[in-house]
Amino acid sequence: MILRPIGKSFIICLLLPAAISCNSSATLHEFKIDGHAQGTTYAIKFYAVDSLQVTKPMVEALLDSLNESLSLYKDGSLINRFNASDRGVKMDEMLRTVVTRAMEITKDSKGFSDITVQPLVAFWGFGAKRIETEPDTTQLPEILKCTGADLIYIKRDSLLKKKPCVKIDLNGIAQGYSVDRIAAMIERHGIENYIVEVGGEIRVKGKKKPSGRMMEIGIESPADFEDDEIVLKKIITADKGAVTTSGNFHKYYESHGKIITHLIDPHTGRSISNELISVTIYAPDAMTADGYDHALMGMGMKQGLEFAEKNPLLDAYFIYSKADGTIADTATTGFYQLFKKEK
Known part of the structure; x- marks a missing residue:
């Protein structure tokens, strides 16, 4: 099939x-x-x-636990709590693993992959609220001030942000991680x-x-x-x-x-x-x-x-x-x- x-x-x-x-x-x-x-x-x-x-x-059960940590579409998920916070959140093992690997790939790819693009994804209409008309691009410079891998960092067991407007989107890596977790199980x-x-x-x-x-x-x-x-x-x-x-x-x-x-x-x-x-x-x-x-x-x-x-x-x-x-x-x-x- x-x-x-x-x-x-x-x-x-x-x-x-x-x-x-x-x-x-x-x-x-x-x-x-x-x-x-x-x-x-x-x-x-x-x-x-x-x-x-x-x-x-x-x-x-495993997929549900992954959603609780990594899904933007799950109310109260750990990633959504980070995005809603002013400073950051204490990470679980799943969020730490995915964010750490994402940051390594960002550095290796010279920024072509960057999980802080969530404000841009939403701006262009591909987030939770969909649009089908090109938005006013004069807003882009302000939105870009809230993106960039240098605006997030890991300190001990926490993922922290330098600006309250910083939000992350793990859709470009979390499904791959889900596959790996199922394979490991x-x-x-x-x-x-x-x-x-x-x-x-x-x-x-x-x-x-x-x-x-x-x-x-x-x-x-x-x-x-x-x-x-x-x-x-x-x-x-x-x-x-x-x-x-x-x-x-x-x-x-x-x-x-x-x-x-x-x-x-x-x-x-x-x-x-x-x-x-x-x-x-x-x-x-x-x-x-x-x-x-x-x-x-x-x-x-x-x-x-x-x-x-x-x-x-x-x-x-x-x-x-x-x-x-x-x-x-x-x-x-x-x-x-x-x-x-x-x-």
Whole structure:
């Protein structure tokens, strides 16, 4: 089946056989868990002795705890308490982990990824209150005074801000972290072969059973930006690691002939506008992949490709629009090795 998560700017689908026989000598059986969480869908497939090793209530209890800490859409969540505060909040382990990694990625990407963009996301109409008309950009200089990674810092067990107007948005990294937390829970229960997907962010380990075939992940691409038509672009195979994508053709609106996407350049405060349509990242864990995919979108084709080639944690696949309007793609050397070999 093809999983098409709701609410992602770009869709990655798992290519799964309709059924897998469990009649081999192995004692592992295929189990699936799926549902809705974090404003999107999730789907888990694993191979285990019995279905009680990991259950839907266990998964949803974990997702609920993540929401209590990291969700902007959960009233009273820890992130919302931070955003509403004048000074900051005492962190739990989840917020500390995600914010610490986000700050590392901000520094490494020279600010192309920055969790303090929440005021800008809201300004452009992609927060809790949606708009579909370009706002008055004369307000941008004042809003930019409330953004920037230098305006937040960690002191002992607290996340603090230098200005009351500073707010953070973890949507660009928290789903990847959710995937990693589910994967860790699955492994704690002795399961070594699985696929975890939350909102299109994917982590895999092991192989399909009993066939022993590699896990397959399909990357989708827009056939036509205006009509939002989707076609399968590439298939990659992996037995470990994570794959996430950031793209500009699902969450956007058109105002006065201009396309406004939800991807914001923290440097300018404006919607990203370059030749890139999407960036797919392969990394050891989903939080790392999720944290970098938006950053590479902001860098643009040349800089993003060079950055990914030099980063030992990343491989990347780029879909972009050429000067003549046609769509093309390219990838890092390592990502090319992931493409499914045609027989």
